[in-house]
Amino acid sequence: DIQMTQSPSSVSASVGDRVTITCRASQDISRWLAWYQQKPGKAPKLLIYAASRLQGGVPSGFSGSGSGTDFTLTINSVQPEDFATYYCQQANSFPHTFGQGTKLEIK
Amino acid sequence: EVQLVESGGLVIQPGGSLRLSCAASGFTFRDYTMHWVRQAPGKGLEWVSLITWDGGSTFYADSVKGRFAISRDNSKNSLYLQMNTLRTEDTALYYCAKDTGSSIRGYYFDFWGQGTLVTVSS
Numbered sequence: 001d002i003q004m005t006q007s008p009s010s011v012s013a014s015v016g017d018r019v020t021i022t023c024r025a026s027q028d029i030s031r032w033l034a035w036y037q038q039k040p041g042k043a044p045k046l047l048i049y050a051a052s053r054l055q056g057g058v059p060s061g062f063s064g065s066g067s068g069t070d071f072t073l074t075i076n077s078v079q080p081e082d083f084a085t086y087y088c089q090q091a092n093s094f095p096h097t098f099g100q101g102t103k104l105e106i107k
Numbered sequence: 108e109v110q111l112v113e114s115g116g117l118v119i120q121p122g123g124s125l126r127l128s129c130a131a132s133g134f135t136f137r138d139y140t141m142h143w144v145r146q147a148p149g150k151g152l153e154w155v156s157l158i159t160w161d162g163g164s165t166f167y168a169d170s171v172k173g174r175f176a177i178s179r180d181n182s183k184n185s186l187y188l189q190m191n192t193l194r195t196e197d198t199a200l201y202y203c204a205k206d207t208g209s210s211i212r213g214y215y216f217d218f219w220g221q222g223t224l225v226t227v228s229s
Contacts, residue, residue, distance in 0.1 A: 001169075034215040036152075043202055043219035044152065055217065087152055091214045095168045096142075096154040 002026050002090050006099035012107040017078050021102045023071045023088035032092035035064055035073045038101075039084045047086075048073065078104070109133040109218045111203045116223030123193050127223055129186040129203030137161075137181035140206035140213050143188050145199035146222070155201070156188065160209045171197075193227045200224050 003026035013019050023033065031051035036044040046055045048064035051071060061076040075082055083106055088099040115127040127143070143155040156177040157166045165177050176189040186203055201223050204216035 032214075036216075038152075043221060044216070045219075046207075046215060046217045049207065049215045049217075089152075089154075089215070091212070094157075094166050094212070096157075096213060098152040098154070101151045 001095055002029060002093060002097050004088055004090055004097050004099040006086075006088055006102045008102060009100065010103040010105060012105045013078050014107045015078055015080055017107075019075045019078055019104060021073045021086055021088075021104075023066075023073070023099050025069045025071075025090055025092075028068050029090045029092035031067045032090055033064075033066070033071050034089045034091065035062075036087045036089065037082075037084045038087065044087065075104075109205065111205065111218060111220035113201060113203050113220040113223035116201060116225045118226045118228060119193055120229050121193060121195055121227055123227070125190045125193065125225060127188040127190065127201055127203075127225070129188075129220055131184045131186065131203075131205070134205070134218075136179075136184040138209055140209055140211075141177075141179060141186045142204045142206060142213060142216060143177060143186075144202045144204050144216065144219075145197075146202070147196075147199045150199075153199075157206075157213045158186070159211050164211050166213075190225070193225075195227050198225060198227045 033051045035048040038044040052064045110132045112130045158177045174192045178187045203220040205218040207215045
């Protein structure tokens with residue numbers, strides 16, 4: 001199975017800060033990567049797919065980059081509604097695997 | 108508006124069986140690959156199973172292979188997960204999720220239900 005490792009596990013930020021979350025795959029997954037946002041008590045929401053494509057309706061302050069084994073999710077200017085847990089997911093091969101999550105907290 | 112509504116979760120003893128359902132609306136259900144994804148309390152996300160648009164192909168995580176069976180009824184816009192020989196480690200919120208496409212490999216999950224809670228405990 002492909003292991004997905006996110007870093008950091010948690011990050012504290014203030015409104016307006018730029019935040020970057022990293023996801024590393026244990027083997028080459030090309031650009032078969034997605035990012036999800038999950039708020040407490042809610043289902044995950046697709047933000048980014050194919051490493052860098054913004055899902056419809058997602059604010060342009062979110063961006064994704066990377067290919068191969070190393071990927072990043074960047075939030076350009078953190079807004080109050082962005083405080084949540086973020087997961088990466090690889091779709092290169094079965095089983096589809098997720099990172100362990102990165103919790104974005106208010107500083 | 109896409110809606111996925113799961114049902115069937117409850118408290119059950121280890122070794123028991125349970126069938127989860129997911130009612131879909133707001134999109135052409137028969138055109139899409141569908142998934143089950145679970146989340147243990149306070150933990151991360153774990154992909155469980157996939158079924159192609161026509162039900163012709165299914166895939167499972169190793170942790171549930173041989174115990175769980177995914178199925179669908181396109182005439183009823185419904186997805187199912189038959190769960191047998193349940194273990195305490197199967198305790199989780201089970202989400203039904205729509206794939207972004209119809210391929211056999213599955214891609215990404217663009218819509219999710221609210222989840223149904225399965226608790227396996229004696």
